[in-house]
Amino acid sequence: MITFSTEAVESRIVPQHIAVKCPNCKELLFEREYRKNLQVCPGCHYHFRLTAQERIKLLVDAESFVESDADLVAVDPLHFVNQSQVYAEKVVQEGQKAGMNDAVVTGHATIAGRPLALCVMDFQFIGGSMGSVVGEKITRTIEHAVLARIPLLIASASGGARMQEGLYSLMQMAKTSAALATLSEAGIPYFSLLTNPTSGGVTASFAMLGDVILAEPGGLICFAGPRVIEQFMHEKLPSGTASAEFLLQHGMLDLIVPRHKLRQALAQLLRFYSEVVPQQHRLRMQTHKTRGRMSFSAA
């Protein structure tokens, strides 16, 4: 698992603390107050990481989320072992700890009454790394969005591709990007929300393919990341390198939206794009199920 950090090092989210220390400004925050503030430091506005469930609750209309494919689990295709840690066992352990089977929750919901398909990644589960399950769930969700002709939202949080699944992980970059290319050709909008941290093979695939790319303030969004760059170049990088603000400055994203305004921003985007989706494109799509998976051909 790759853990990237900017200068602020956040320990794993464990909700039972009475108080937490803001990793950025070092203020002591009482549990209740920082939770009320959507887990954003009231002082310096550092955005703490959210679990997938917390993120979904924050963004979508109450009770509107319907989860899909929650039962997919990793199977250790390489029989991977490092330092006497067996990947198959790690998956089980992480699953029990995080209460989820892998690093993304997918399904559909509504925001301000408008339907959308969504994928929300969770950094808790092996650093949000992308292996076969993440790739498969995201691809299925994209395919659902194409069939149902509804917009897609993917909220990324990831240390990158999951090394324990080797090339299977790398190829999920191609698989998800291919599905998004199909979505794009069908004229359906895809909103990419980049959260802290988003890195490596996730950034270099679906995360950066959004029609509109949004990010939370201050998040680390990168390909190689400050630590790797510093090792490689043997120089200390200025603070704020590869932050959301850095990306905005360099033309890489559309919007930085503070957490409390995210739902509103997405509702607005859904409204802007709502004329597009129902009647756009007379692309005739033949769909046929092949062993439960859908395929597409342009007529």
Place this chain on the structure above:
Amino acid sequence: MESQKYDLEFEQPLVDLAEERLIMHQEGGELENPQRMQAAAEELQTRMQEIYASLNAWQTVQVARHKERPRTTTYIRLIFEDFLELHGDRKFGDDTALIGGLATFNDQTVMLLGHQKGYGAKDQQFRNFGMPHPEGYRKAYRLLQMAGKFKFPVICLIDTPGAFPGLADEERGQAEAIASNLALMARLPVPIIAVVIGEGGSGGALGIGVADRLLMLEHSVYTVAAPEAAASILWRDNAFAPQAAEAMRISAREVLATQIIDGLIPEPVGGAHRDPALAASHLQTALKEHLWDLSQYTPAKLIEMRYQKFRSIGRFGQGDNR
């Protein structure tokens, strides 16, 4: 008597055999005992064949990274007589680590793309060790689009330690450049063949690696992360690179076993660097065969098949809902 260099660690047995043979030669072995000399030569060859038939992942990495391993430009020179290099991404620069251009192959125009590592210290610097900047991927994007527009089949030769991880690369959007290529290649209406000729360095390789046919030279590797990087993260010490290489199953043979790639291209015994012309000939045969096969499909069918190819990569099971 030709001299061969056996400079990789696992070639030590060959060094010993070669030395013995040299001594025999110096003692006039060809005249005195030609059969013995012949037998010694054969033994050397057999031994080399045995060693190279059973390389482990780390040994394969050594061959894939060999400083004399044929690069993209060598294969271009040996296979495509009329290659015309095209330059620039029309936005920022011309990346020397990723070259592209037109050539004739089997009486048709093809678009060639490839990572170029460089030979020797100076050239390697000039080529940035085959590690492209965003402008390299954007040059590829431009040329891929052109290939789609004019219906040129695309051939990609992959040989990179990875995309360059510099500050300027983050500034210019390395991730966005790679992602864009993945999406473009997925729906390009022409046949695409990608061959890993050396190192397939993760995202940097995949950036020109979404293809109808994925092939690897026998002693090449394809990694999700460099063994050194994987070792420093999962073993907390990059000295465990050999273990990481084994664990991730990065050698061409092991990748073939996963069925992620469509075939292996054999190399001359002892690695492509021992006989670049022969290696090129094998590569040429494979390219011809696959291009011929792909030429029977319409663009729409190609795109559909390519989608399914990548769609079916992944291993997962069904557990309990949590």
